[in-house]
Structure formats: structure tokens, C-alpha cells
Amino acid sequence: QQQVKQSPQSLIVQKGGISIINCAYENTAFDYFPWYQQFPGKGPALLIAIRPDVSEKKEGRFTISFNKSAKQFSLHIMDSQPGDSATYFCAALVGSNYKLTFGKGTLLTVNP
């Protein structure tokens, strides 16, 4: 049973465009929703995270939108740059057990 579904699998965006990656979850006990960024040959690194008591969180060009009733959350990358080209993973966690459940990832390519 896949608890966090992520789409699309891959995404190609022109420089300056908006990249949007979507995730849906099933377990209503999840209470922390991070996004991780991974460059080739590196480990994932936390990009931005949100808790379900807010609907949006913005850090620079990166924004998480969260819809608790629909059990969906998304990552928006504004003014996408070639340096943003990476694999992005959404994840979810139940705070009491610290076990992250990951989506399958989205390979983002930003063309110059």
C-alpha cells in the first residue's frame, strides 16, 4: 500500500517558469510533510516542510501548499533555475514514531 503518491514522475520546465509537483496521502495521522531535494550522487536534503495546521509555507522561491481536506500537498518552485534540476521527494511522518514515508520522486529538469 503506497501511503504517499507523488506526481509527475518527471518534469521539464523552461528557465523562469513555475515547477509544480503534487503529492497525496492516505494516513490522516501524518502530521509533518517535508520536501527533500536530491542532486545526483548525493543524499537527500531537506528543502522545506509544513505541518497540517497551516495551508501554505513559503521560503524564497519555494512554496508548499497544503489541503488537509483533500489530503494533498504540493511544491511550487517559482522562477525555476537550471540549478534547481534535481530529484524531489515528498514525504510524510507521524511525529510520534519519526518514520518518514516517501513518495517515489520527481525528476525535475530546468532548461536554460
Place this chain on the structure above:
Amino acid sequence: NAGVTQTPKFQVLKTGQSMTLQCAQDMNHEYMSWYRQDPGMGLRLIHYSVGAGITDQGEVPNGYNVSRSTTEDFPLRLLSAAPSQTSVYFCASTDRDRTYEQYFGPGTRLTVT
């Protein structure tokens, strides 16, 4: 602070061989975990530990053992390597007292022939 370190970076094993993937962290984090990453599968939790002497199974534990004798170290043992264990392995640690952020190591790329 070195963060989370993993050794080796690359390893090739023959089917049936055993080996230990090393993981260490210098952040005094209680929670540590091992993931495997396969193309199109995301990261899947193998085993985790909430503190020294305490370990538990994750989503895909078969064929792997762990132990946690110290806060710093969390080795992953492959008992009898199989081609299905060809993957990239990541160790991570979390500061339970402050944030939920997991800090990942650089990974070990394992090939089993």
C-alpha cells in the same frame, strides 16, 4: 561537525557474501535509520533505531540486520547478499528533541553480482 558519514562509497559483492555498511553521526541524535533507494521506488525504510540498544524493522527489513551499541554508530549488515539487494543505501539521523528534520549521509552504492 562531519554530520552523517557512510563507508564505503562503493562496494561490489558476489551473491552469498556478507558485509557491513558503516554509518556514524556526530550530532548526538537519538534517532537513526537506514533506507534503500531504487529507481522509481523512492526511499524505503529498512531498519531504524530510537536510541542505543533499541532497533526496529521498517518497510523492507528482510536480509538485513542492525545493531546500535552507541549513539554515534548504526551499522547495517547484509547477511547473505543477493542481486535484489543491489541499491543505493542511505543512513539518516534525526534530532528528536528539536525538529523532525532527517540528515542524510552521502550514500553507499552496492552492486551484488
